[in-house]
Amino acid sequence: MYSTYIARQAILDRKSRTIGYELLFRDSQDNKFPQIDPDVATAKLIIQNHVHGDIAALTMGKPAFINFTEYYLVNKFPLVFDKNAIVLELVGHEFPSERLIKIIKFYHGKGYKIALSEYDLAEHWDVLLPYLYLIKIDVKKINVKRLRALIEKARSHKVRLAAEKVETRYQLQSLAEVGFDYFQGYFYHEPEIVTGQTLSPIKAQMLKLIGETAQDPLDFDAIAEILGHDVNLSIGLLKMVNNVATGTKVAITSIKQAAAYLGEKKLKQFVSILALSKLSTESTDEIAKQSLITARLMSELAQKSDFRQVKDFAFITGLLSAMEVILAMPMAEILRTMPLAKPIEEALMHRSGLLGELLSMTSHYIVGDNGDLLDKFNDYSLTAELIHQEFVSASKWCSELTEA
Secondary structure, three states, X not given: OOOOOEEEEEEEEOOOOEEEEEEEEOOOOOOOOOXXXXXXXXXXXXXXXXXXXXXXXXXXXXXXXEEEOHHHHHOOHHXXXXXXXXXXXXXXXXXXXXHHHHHHHHHHXXXXXXXXXXXXXXXXXXXXXXXXXXXXXXXXXXXXXXXXXXXXXXXXXXXEEEEEEEOOHHHHHHHHHHOOXXXXXXXXXXXXXXXXXXXXXXXXXXXXXHHHHOOOOOOHHHHHHHHOOOHHHHHHHHHHHHHHHOOOOOOOOOXXXXXXXXXXXXXXXXXXXXXXXXXXXXXXXXXXXXXXXXXXXXXXXXXXXXXXXXXXXXXXXXXXXXXXXXHOXXXXXXHOOOOOOHHHHXXXXXXXXXXXXXXXXXXXXXXXXXXXXXXXXXXXXXXXXXXXXXXXXXXHHHHHHHHO
């Protein structure tokens, strides 16, 4: 069976809402669509059977920005995908050849959105402006002060501008003022710590609720008491359980009944997921989803590798891994409100211990920060294929949860 290993990076708007994901193909050093087979018909069949589903899972209903070279464009590979599901990113071109212009016109006529990557300010790209949806600019390579002419031309053609390699929210704000529409980079991973901020009563209760899920055995009365403060919490939990967790025709109407059908482990996960949903906001939605995927991926990998001794702590550790960003508070202050086991605290605070190693490796894998990760995973008896399968599975699971 053919396998390709895909990572993703979120592309967000000015309000930190996700508008799509650029897909990063680990088979390729420059992340372009992988060279699959010299026979075009066979390659398209492979895409449909083995790549298409993974892409749909990883993008969770958002458009996939995929790097295509001229070879793939000319051979009509993008036509395998729904025009509303992808954005074609042009890569590997030093100038717009007559053949490239012709093929771009073809895809534009078919209704596909086209993005120009690797933009270098050269005027010869202007010929493509009538057909472009977006231009991506590496703000580490190009001084934004040189973009005034481009911004005016882009606006006249209703072409959007996306900044790549944005590292901080302050940088995002500056770029938005210049005229950028979308942003890609690690800025949304950076916590905006608000000095002196205290938790609202509902957020304090949600952290307490997550803390309760770390207890063994589960204290049903304690959880019921917290949920009892807001009837919508109980309704939300039971709706989530009924929609996603069971194949039974019997309606789940209580926490204890849910535990009987699901088992404590799954119930703990659903309770903590519900609490996370109440802690996140529109501007932290992407990082919250990433926390869910991290939690699920850590939990599954820990059960199938040398990380087994920390499998009971894996899910909650992943879930809490971005809480500093979500709550805009130092992790040390957040943890003071929660009774957690020492390995969880050490992993969250310092990425130390076996659990911290699993958290660090999983987090880097999800955002495509490869390095020597696959070698590290191999040291713990994890194969590249298994990790990718579980990553796709975790993304599907997250998508089902957030749609429930």
